[in-house]
């Protein structure tokens with residue numbers, strides 16, 4: 132069994148900041164479980180909605196419960212017209228994560244959570260709405276098209292692809308989306324989830340918690356790494372060119388996006404799963420460079436730095452092969468992680484104390500007041 136990574140130093144590394152029954156990350160150096168279920172079993176066998184239900188309702192659904200849950204999510208997809216108006220006013224060059232953040236916040240204005248007894252309703256609504264929300268904005272701002280978001284799609288992943296391309300997606304792509312959304316659904320006290328929990332600890336409303344988490348996920352050191360990885364790998368036309376470029380980046384001490392992890396030591400268990408899907412998709416589209424480039428970057432990073440791909444790296448090529456524009460990669464992460472964030476918000480609310488750590492003061496001992504006219 133691999134040893135767990137030694138966790139010390141800045142960034143609260145290695146400090147327990149609370150309890151959770153939702154997820155374990157890297158306890159044996161590599162593993163990932165949601166409520167005790169291994170990530171590989173979930174990604175191999177479950178639909179995303181089963182996993183969302185597991186996180187949000189505490190158990191795997193039976194068939195009748197799953198059918199009812201999916202039917203409910205399907206019935207909650209429509210976008211309020213005031214939300215459409217807001218989306219239509221956001222420019223095409225806005226960052227799609229800013230669109231998600233604004234869209235979530237606007238939904239909170241229109242359908243405010245007045246009482247925690249409404250939390251499940253509000254969460255299900257967000258899960259149902261998010262794919263259509265981002266793709267409504269994308270299609271309107273980029274193609275001048277007002278799409279119908281009330282599709283016949285059977286799942287959240289299918290809904291994302293359907294509303295993006297305005298047509299029913301093929302089965303392989305739906306299968307990839309289930310696996311991808313499952314891999315991204317939950318990850319213990321990562322930065323965005325912790326953000327959601329800090330917000331929840333003030334007894335704020337669910338839309339504020341999720342909006343805050345979206346802002347936190349946006350950064351390239353967290354969810355934004357899948358887009359940054361794509362921007363990097365698409366510059367190279369073959370594996371040798373990629374190797375030369377990576378060697379140069381390492382010599383300049385550049386960060387290589389999609390590699391490394393705050394908790395895992397020698398692998399991220401999500402990588403081999405999304406990598407296998409990326410390979411399958413590359414074969415389907417007849418790709419001759421991007422997958423080979425990605426594999427070479429992976430082997431050079433391990434050879435040179437013992438750094439491994441995290442969940443984001445092979446998501447880049449997988450999403451690209453499905454015709455998803457790079458700027459929409461991180462919003463897909465939101466469509467998935469909203470389930471984990473919301474489960475953490477509910478867990479925090481159920482056993483709450485306001486999160487308020489201390490700081491080690493490093494400023495001056497004492498400063499003497501100087502009237503404004505005498506200041507330099």
Ligand SMILES: CC(=O)SCCNC(=O)CCNC(=O)[C@H](O)C(C)(C)COP(=O)(O)OP(=O)(O)OC[C@H]1O[C@@H](n2cnc3c(N)ncnc32)[C@H](O)[C@@H]1OP(=O)(O)O
Nearest residue numbers: 351352353354356385386387388389390391392393441442
């Ligand atoms: C879904 C997700 O959010 S997964 C994470 C997505 N983020 C990325 O892919 C961004 C690239 N990766 C990183 O920036 C980091 O690995 C993080 C933010 C994920 C983790 O950060 P940390 O916990 O501080 O990393 P860690 O302590 O393991 O770093 C050890 C050393 O490896 C280096 N290192 C870590 N990751 C990378 C990388 N991707 N490229 C180059 N060097 C790296 C660090 O700079 C550090 O070097 P130093 O000791 O000389 O300062």
Ligand SMILES: O=C([O-])CC(=O)C(=O)O
Nearest residue numbers: 317318320321322393442
């Ligand atoms: O756990 C982390 O720090 C980041 C991560 O992989 C995730 O949120 O999925």
